[in-house]
Amino acid sequence: MAYSNCAHGRRRSQYHPLFLSIFAVSGCPTGCLLMTAKKVSFTQLTHDVVYASAIPLTFNEIMERVNSITPITTKNPKNTIRNAVTQSRMIVSTGDGRFGWKPRLINGSIIRHTIQTAELKQNRLYWDHDMQDAICPTFFASKKYDDRSPVQVKLPDGNTSSFSLEMFSRGIWGSPATSDFWDWFHSLHANPGDHLLFEVIDGEAKKYRVILERRTDRDEETIANRNQKLIEVGLKLLKRPYGISDWDFTTYLLATGFYRHPVPPDPIQELWHEDAMAPILHGKESESEQPKPESLATNFFGQEAQEYTFDEPPDLPREYNPDYGRRHARKSRNARHNSITSFQLRVNHRALPEVWRDLELAEDNTLEDLHLTIQSAFSWWDDHLYSFYLSGSRRDRNTEIGSPWSDTSIHTHQVQMAQLDLQEGQTFLYFFDYGDSHEFDVTVLKINPLASKADYPRILDYRGQAPPQYPDIDEKTGEMSWDPYRHWQS
Numbered sequence: 001m002a003y004s005n006c007a008h009g010r011r012r013s014q015y016h017p018l019f020l021s022i023f024a025v026s027g028c029p030t031g032c033l034l035m036t037a038k039k040v041s042f043t044q045l046t047h048d049v050v051y052a053s054a055i056p057l058t059f060n061e062i063m064e065r066v067n068s069i070t071p072i073t074t075k076n077p078k079n080t081i082r083n084a085v086t087q088s089r090m091i092v093s094t095g096d097g098r099f100g101w102k103p104r105l106i107n108g109s110i111i112r113h114t115i116q117t118a119e120l121k122q123n124r125l126y127w128d129h130d131m132q133d134a135i136c137p138t139f140f141a142s143k144k145y146d147d148r149s150p151v152q153v154k155l156p157d158g159n160t161s162s163f164s165l166e167m168f169s170r171g172i173w174g175s176p177a178t179s180d181f182w183d184w185f186h187s188l189h190a191n192p193g194d195h196l197l198f199e200v201i202d203g204e205a206k207k208y209r210v211i212l213e214r215r216t217d218r219d220e221e222t223i224a225n226r227n228q229k230l231i232e233v234g235l236k237l238l239k240r241p242y243g244i245s246d247w248d249f250t251t252y253l254l255a256t257g258f259y260r261h262p263v264p265p266d267p268i269q270e271l272w273h274e275d276a277m278a279p280i281l282h283g284k285e286s287e288s289e290q291p292k293p294e295s296l297a298t299n300f301f302g303q304e305a306q307e308y309t310f311d312e313p314p315d316l317p318r319e320y321n322p323d324y325g326r327r328h329a330r331k332s333r334n335a336r337h338n339s340i341t342s343f344q345l346r347v348n349h350r351a352l353p354e355v356w357r358d359l360e361l362a363e364d365n366t367l368e369d370l371h372l373t374i375q376s377a378f379s380w381w382d383d384h385l386y387s388f389y390l391s392g393s394r395r396d397r398n399t400e401i402g403s404p405w406s407d408t409s410i411h412t413h414q415v416q417m418a419q420l421d422l423q424e425g426q427t428f429l430y431f432f433d434y435g436d437s438h439e440f441d442v443t444v445l446k447i448n449p450l451a452s453k454a455d456y457p458r459i460l461d462y463r464g465q466a467p468p469q470y471p472d473i474d475e476k477t478g479e480m481s482w483d484p485y486r487h488w489q490s
Contacts, residue, residue: 043473045069046084050091056100059085074479083480087473089141095256102255103137103203109259112213113196114267120192123182125163126174128267130259133250135175136165137203140247140435153177153198154209155184163208169311188212197264219263226265233258234272238395245434246272313404313411320368320404320413327382329369332362332456340364342451343417343444344460347374347430350439350487355464358445362456363418367401371412373457374430374440378466384433388412388442390420392429422447438469438484 049065050057057065063081066072074080085091085099092102111134119125127135138147150164161181167173193215201207230253237244237252244252250268253259265271308314319330334340341363348356357377361370367388375382385406390399401415402408422444430440471480 041474042066042070042072042074042080043084046081047088047090050099051101053100056094056098056105058098062099076479080479083473083483087480090138090145092251092255095252100255101204102251105255105257106134106137106200106203106259108257109134109200109254110261110264111198111200111259112264112267113198114270115190115192115194115196117192120190124168124174124176125196126168126172127165128269129246130250130253130268131198132165132173133247133254134198134200134203134259135163135208137251137254139165149206151206151208153181154201154207155181156211157184159184172311185212191215222263223265226261226263227271230258230265230268230271245437247435308411310405310407313413316404316413320372327372329365329372329376329457332364334364335362335451335453335456337453339450339452340456341418342448342456343422344446344448345370346443346445347377347440349467349484350441351484352464352467352482353441355467356462357459357466358461360451360456360458360460361417362451364416365457366417367412367415367420368404369457370417370442371403371430371432373459374432377459377462378469380432380466380469384435386412386430386432389429389431392427392441394429394431394439436484439487 045066046062049062049069053065059081062085063072063077066081067077072080090102091099092105094100094105111131113125113128113131116126132139135151136148138145148165150162153161153163155161159180161178161184163175163177163181165173165175190212195213195215195218196210197213198208198210201209233253234244234249237249246268249272253268317330318324320327332340335342343361343363345359345361346356347359348354357374359370359373359377361373370388371386372382374380385403387394387400387402387406387408389396390401397408400408401410401412404411404413424444424447427441427443430442432438432440467482467484471482471484473480
């Protein structure tokens, strides 16, 4: 079938690839009709409809446009489209009940980057979450959409520099930029603490521009107000039953237009921490007037945690170190020769309480052993960060024990089961993957002070088939094989 130009002069090759698979799209912004014999899924149609619209759409508008292309004949049409929308990293909420195409919604955003001493010496720029999300809005998208090709940044001197996104070390991302940028940058004799202000001109076309702002030229009053507003928005989102991850927070700020302001706030990682949030959390009282809860590090070791390198934890045993191959739990040493105290635990995903695994760990097994045993028991991949919250709530950072690579004061490989002061019947939270936010309840079934010699940790019993870590999505219906978040809706 031949394709001619549409009324607006756009050729077939100018449309998004998935959009070309639609049989007929009534919502096409150019009013043209595209045809193909290939049948597509509702997930694809949902993406194509949102992409095709020049403006964000309400959920009902998305449903109507998908249904006008192909009638939604699934058992629950709303759930089919809802899953397609909520599971997408390209379709994001604008905060007012509408949804739009992420690379398009970030246009006009201005992000502040604080220059660091290391950047001046190494000719590298290290990105905070907000800057990384603005430079690469498709970072967490599926392979169909993930585009990490370099962006083009226009400089004040008229030149254009290419910025690629690279991982410099575990969890550390940034851009080396090109010589054009560094020639301009060093000619200004910038100092640590000065700022680069990046503006998104066209997120889809990967066009940006940058200017330098001296520390002495900061509009301190306006920036302080913007900082406070950012923290208030974050705290409001944290009050939701399921909270919000750092990545989803930056996406929310970008998509809702928070950064479309001539004076951007300070970088998000300079703000989104306990000290900066204290004035908002505690009103006008100073930090010294607030009683500081005793931290877990103090409880376990008698003093606050010392300097810690998250990229390369200094005290990480070989069995836990991914540099030596696949990680695995360490066997209890105490249980080799003597009877010990053991902890029998039941672990279930909060969205699937009827599916569980019973585990048993020895007194000298660590929380890292528990994490690795859970991953093994559920046949998951151990490919994301994680934390345990002894209070059972993600909001309670004072009881958080993070993975060896997490930004917490105490870490899973440093804490043995006997140090937790657990009680029979107690339930605590195992939180896996800060992005996808999997929540597991860990319930203490029994504490046996005279457990026999054996290989600990071990799996005692199980019920039900373990859910896949990454739910399959039916290409025809758009429905997930299981919903990891259904308990949030109850």
